[in-house]
Amino acid sequence: MLRFINRLSHKTQFETGKIISSEGIINDNGQIIANGGIDLTSKTGLNNHGSLNLNKLTVSGEIFDNYQGKLSARQALINTNSIDNHQGEITTTELLSAKSGKL
Structure with a gap:
């Protein structure tokens, strides 16, 4: 199992590629x-x-938690049991698909 954690104003920069996590992704103020x-x-x-x-x-999976977060993407495909975007921002240039049992 792989979990990706990025915390405390840490800046992780990539040119191209893929990040795939089977155990969840945490981006805490990073x-x-x-x-x-x-x-x-x-x-x-x-x-x-x-x-x-x-x-x-x-x-x-379980949750897309973007509380006070900022997401900018060409495409965003979100299919979770719960979506929390309180005080958050989601911007896409081509496609946003959000499916959830609870907003």
């Missing part, structure tokens, strides 16, 4: 900047309280 070339996939949810700049985001 930044994941991909210059539009990263696909980020999480199969058990995403906690983003920082900043994500991605090519494509795919999240499934």
Whole structure:
């Protein structure tokens, strides 16, 4: 199992590629900047309280938590049991698909 954790104003920068996590992604006040070339996939949810700049985001599982977070992506595909975007911002340039049992 792989869990990706980025905390405390840490800036993680990528040129291109993929980040795939089978155990969840936590971005706690950090930044994941991909210059539009990263696909980020999480199969058990995403906690983003920082900043994500991605090519494509795919999240499934329990929760997409973007409380006070900022997500910028070309495409965002969110299919979770719960979505929390209180005081958060989601911006896409091509596609936003959000399916959830609870907003």
